[in-house]
Amino acid sequence: MACEIAGIDVRTLQRWKAHEGLTAGDGRPQAVRPTPAHALPRPSVLRSLAVANEPRFAAVPPARIVPMLADDGVYLASESTFSRVLRDEGQAAHRGRAKAPRRATADHAHRHRAEAGLVGI
Numbered sequence: 001m002a003c004e005i006a007g008i009d010v011r012t013l014q015r016w017k018a019h020e021g022l023t024a025g026d027g028r029p030q031a032v033r034p035t036p037a038h039a040l041p042r043p044s045v046l047r048s049l050a051v052a053n054e055p056r057f058a059a060v061p062p063a064r065i066v067p068m069l070a071d072d073g074v075y076l077a078s079e080s081t082f083s084r085v086l087r088d089e090g091q092a093a094h095r096g097r098a099k100a101p102r103r104a105t106a107d108h109a110h111r112h113r114a115e116a117g118l119v120g121i
Contacts, residue, residue, distance in 0.1 A: 048081070058095065
């Protein structure tokens with residue numbers, strides 16, 4: 001049977017035929033998905049962003065923001081929620097004024113090995 005050759009179940013083919021799946025393709029990527037009921041409300045997201053962007057927290061990762069707020073008696077969100085909000089807004093890659101860390105090039109690493117007398121080991 002053709003379904004066995006294609007590696008699909010007969011029921012899958014029936015479902016595709018019934019809903020024009022063979023011509024329309026997979027509709028899942030374009031599906032409209034509702035916001036989960038437990039999602040953080042937009043005002044809370046904005047408040048968390050505002051706090052994370054305050055001067056005293058601008059160079060601080062979420063792992064330190066939450067305890068600093070707790071010392072002040074304030075709880076806005078968990079560390080993971082702060083991380084997710086910052087990541088969603090494109091602010092989680094590197095926080096602070098210092099340059100982001102760079103990987104050593106192969107030449108640079110080899111030079112340090114040579115200086116330490118480790119080449120050929």
